[in-house]
Structures are given as C-alpha cells and as structure tokens.
Amino acid sequence: MNQPQPQSERPPQRRGLTAIDGALALIAILLIVQMWLLTATLEGFLAGHREGVLPAALLSGVLLLACLGLYLFVRGVDREVRK
Amino acid sequence: MNEKDQLWREEVSIFAADERYVNRRQFAKFLVLTSAGMFVGNLWILVRSWLTGQPAWPVQPVAKLNEIPVGGVKLFRYPGPQDPCILVRHGETEFAAYSQKCTHLSCAVYYAPGPGRLECPCHEGFFSVRDGRVLQGPPQRPLPRIVLERRGDQLVATGVDLQTEAT
Numbered sequence: 001m002n003q004p005q006p007q008s009e010r011p012p013q014r015r016g017l018t019a020i021d022g023a024l025a026l027i028a029i030l031l032i033v034q035m036w037l038l039t040a041t042l043e044g045f046l047a048g049h050r051e052g053v054l055p056a057a058l059l060s061g062v063l064l065l066a067c068l069g070l071y072l073f074v075r076g077v078d079r080e081v082r083k
Numbered sequence: 084m085n086e087k088d089q090l091w092r093e094e095v096s097i098f099a100a101d102e103r104y105v106n107r108r109q110f111a112k113f114l115v116l117t118s119a120g121m122f123v124g125n126l127w128i129l130v131r132s133w134l135t136g137q138p139a140w141p142v143q144p145v146a147k148l149n150e151i152p153v154g155g156v157k158l159f160r161y162p163g164p165q166d167p168c169i170l171v172r173h174g175e176t177e178f179a180a181y182s183q184k185c186t187h188l189s190c191a192v193y194y195a196p197g198p199g200r201l202e203c204p205c206h207e208g209f210f211s212v213r214d215g216r217v218l219q220g221p222p223q224r225p226l227p228r229i230v231l232e233r234r235g236d237q238l239v240a241t242g243v244d245l246q247t248e249a250t
Contacts, residue, residue, distance in 0.1 A: 020107045027114045034121040038128075045128050046186075047224045048245040053125075053132045060125040067118040074111045078104045 016081035023070045023077075030070075034063045138162070140230075140242040145170055145180065148236045154196040158183065161229055161240045167191065168229050170238070173199060173212050178238060180229035181215050187222040201226065 041056040096105045146157050151172045159180075161168045167183040171194050181201065183191050190205035200218060201210040208220030215226035230242040 017103060017107075020104070020111075024107060024111055024114070027111060027118075031114055031118055031121070034118055038121050038124045041125060041128055043223060045132060050132045053129050057122075057125040057129040060122045064115075064118045064122040067115045071111050071115045074108055078108050082101055082104055 016077050019077050020074050023074050027067050027070050030063050030067050034060055037063070140240075143240045145229075145231065145238045145240050148233070148238065151178075156194045159240075162243065168240075169194060169201070170229075170231075171201075171212055178231055179212055179215075180231055180238075180240065181210070181226040182229070182243070185222060186217075186224040186226060187220070192226065 037056055037060055041053060044050075044052050094105070096102050141162055143159075143161055145159050145161070151157050151170070153172055153175060155172055157170045159168050159170060160166055161180075168180055169183045169192065170178065170180040172178050181192070185192050185203035185205065185208055187203065187206055187208050190203050192201040192203045192208075192210065194200075194212065195202045198209075199212050201212055201215075203209070203220065203222070206221050208222040209218040210216065210222070210226050211218055215228050217223070217225060228244045229240050230244055232239045232241050
C-alpha cells in the first residue's frame with residue numbers, strides 16, 4: 001500500500017497546488033459569510049433597523065481585504081512554483 | 084523573455100502541468116471580484132440609509148366610518164400613488180390599515196374574513212389583521228401599519244409604522 005509522502009518530500013509543484021487549494025477554500029468560506037452578511041443587512045435595513053448597516057459595511061470591507069490578501073498569496077505561490 | 088511575452092504566458096499556459104495553476108488563479112480572481120461585489124452592495128445599503136431620512140407623512144382621508152361594513156375592506160393608496168394599502172373593518176369599532184405589499188415578494192395581500200387574517204396568495208404568507216405580524220409562511224417582517232386617526236366620522240391616515248419592534 002502506498003504511504004502518503006511527508007510534506008517536505010513532496011515535489012514543490014504539488015505543495016504549491018495544495019497551498020492554493022487551501023487558500024481557495026478559505027476565500028470560498030469568507031465569500032459565504034459575506035453573502036450572508038449582505039442578505040442579513042438588507043433584510044434589517046428594509047425592516048427599519050439602520051444601526052447595523054455601518055458595522056456590516058466595515059466588516060464586509062475587512063472580508064474583502066482578507067479575500068484580496070489570499071488572492072495575492074495564491075498569485076505569489078503560482079509565480080513561485082511556475083518560475 | 085520580454086515583459087509582453089511574460090504577461091500572456093501568465094494568463095495562458097502553454098504547458099499542460101501549468102493549466103491547473105492558471106485555472107485556480109483565475110477562479111480565485113473571480114471569487115475576489117464577487118467579494119468586491121458584495122462589499123459594493125453593503126456600501127449601497129449604507130449610502131441609502133444615510134440619504135433616506137425620516138419622511139414627512141401626508142394627512143389623507145381614507146374612508147367614512149359607515150362606508151365599510153363589518154368584515155369589509157377598502158383599498159386606497161398611501162403615502163404615494165405607488166403604495167397600495169388595505170383598510171379592514173374587523174369589528175364594530177375596530178379598523179386596521181396596512182400596506183398591501185407582502186413583505187416577502189410584494190404580492191398584494193387580501194383580507195380573509197373567516198380566519199380573520201391577511202393572506203398573500205403567492206406563497207401563503209399569513210398576517211394577523213390585529214397587528215400585522217407574520218402568522219405563517221416565508222415573510223420575515225410584519226406588514227407596515229398605516230397609522231389611522233378618527234376625525235369626526237372620517238378615518239384619516241397620518242403615517243406609516245414599519246413595526247420594527249415587532250420583528
């Protein structure tokens with residue numbers, strides 16, 4: 001039976017792909033949170049609850065920055081591996 | 084390799100092994116753009132909440148007291164011509180008026196005198212005729228209540244209560 005290779009023994013291309021997949025999964029999770037945040041804010045706004053609108057916008061901005069950071073990480077790994 | 088050549092090689096791989104990287108990077112870019120769209124949506128709600136202040140409600144006669152029988156309704160528009168409302172007489176001296184737009188997807192609600200509730204025929208959302216709260220169905224918010232005043236033998240609309248406390 002084939003034993004899984006330790007991280008350090010895997011070829012760099014394969015490790016890069018794993019890192020990118022992890023980052024993609026994180027971006028997807030952040031996006032789901034952001035979608036929920038948008039729908040909850042809209043529902044609250046239409047119901048007349050305006051107090052949560054500003055914090056929701058700020059949090060959405062933070063999530064966007066996190067997604068952007070992960071994208072830059074993906075791009076960095078991509079460049080590094082395909083160099 | 085010149086800069087122009089390097090740019091297109093980053094976007095379109097000529098090696099099959101690199102294809103997986105290009106696909107993943109482009110998918111990540113798409114997800115980030117979607118995230119930016121969500122942020123713009125939140126900003127739009129923020130701007131709308133800043134721009135729309137408390138409106139000044141007009142005073143508008145709706146109906147005469149003896150005009151509607153018990154269990155009867157009258158449709159009217161308030162505060163603007165695009166805002167359909169329904170006035171219900173559900174008791175000898177009990178009147179209630181609500182926006183006729185269902186808070187789910189804006190279908191017109193109608194009064195069902197038997198069970199004594201306002202019903203939306205689209206997705207079977209039911210609202211209490213006494214206070215407009217949701218009894219059943221997909222709506223999440225109560226119906227906006229039209230504030231009524233009795234002036235002589237007339238009912239007059241003086242405002243709209245979004246009923247945020249009832250949610």
